[in-house]
Amino acid sequence: QPAALVAVSKTFAADDIRPVLQAGQRVFGENRVQEAEAKWPGLKAEFPGVELHLIGPLQSNKAADAVALFDVIQTVDREKIAAELAREMKKQGRAPKLFVQVNTGLEPQKAGIDPRQALAFITRCRDVHGLAIEGLMAIPPADENPGPHFALLAKLAKEAGLSSLSMGMSGDYETALAFGASHVRVGSAIFGGR
Numbered sequence: 199q200p201a202a203l204v205a206v207s208k209t210f211a212a213d214d215i216r217p218v219l220q221a222g223q224r225v226f227g228e229n230r231v232q233e234a235e236a237k238w239p240g241l242k243a244e245f246p247g248v249e250l251h252l253i254g255p256l257q258s259n260k261a262a263d264a265v266a267l268f269d270v271i272q273t274v275d276r277e278k279i280a281a282e283l284a285r286e287m288k289k290q291g292r293a294p295k296l297f298v299q300v301n302t303g304l305e306p307q308k309a310g311i312d313p314r315q316a317l318a319f320i321t322r323c324r325d326v327h328g329l330a331i332e333g334l335m336a337i338p339p340a341d342e343n344p345g346p347h348f349a350l351l352a353k354l355a356k357e358a359g360l361s362s363l364s365m366g367m368s369g370d371y372e373t374a375l376a377f378g379a380s381h382v383r384v385g386s387a388i389f390g391g392r
């Protein structure tokens with residue numbers, strides 16, 4: 199299975215995204231629910247087969263909107279969000295695929311669960327909330343060699359029995375692929391600088 203390219207279209211307008219859709223790309227990532235709601239319902243209607251990934255932090259008051267719009271939510275990282283997503287998925291009869299975000303660098307300002315708690319959290323997602331977790335996602339610290347972070351994420355996924363690994367951005371996707379990424383999230387290398 200080749201890795202999937204998630205084209206990260208955050209900050210770009212529908213008119214900038216359309217040419218990428220016309221070129222055949224169908225997998226996209228956005229990091230804000232509200233911004234995505236303004237662009238994607240129209241683009242999804244225009245271009246069948248779009249798979250939209252939420253790659254930014256999710257607030258619990260946006261869980262309903264996220265479940266309604268996104269096909270994959272990559273940023274499940276705490277109990278409250280897991281509970282809220284489970285409730286909304288049941289209510290809406292929708293089942294976006296879910297990834298757990300791991301804060302591999304233990305950065306206080308960054309979303310994601312502490313890697314030491316990741317396995318227990320994944321188990322609780324399954325057993326307490328009834329959520330099937332598909333994979334893991336991480337954003338390594340900007341100023342560090344990403345390799346050890348990708349290796350840690352791959353190790354955790356293996357221990358949890360998960361096959362999907364979302365890691366790697368414009369600057370480091372080749373390294374991420376070498377560490378087994380199943381999804382790379384590439385923005386500026388496709389759309390230009392933000």
Ligand SMILES: *Cc1c(COP(=O)(O)O)cnc(C)c1O
Pocket residue numbers: 206208229253254337366367368369383384385386387
């Ligand atoms: C913006 C963003 C990306 C894409 O970053 P680029 O450096 O533009 O490729 C990837 N992942 C997340 C979580 C992002 O917020």
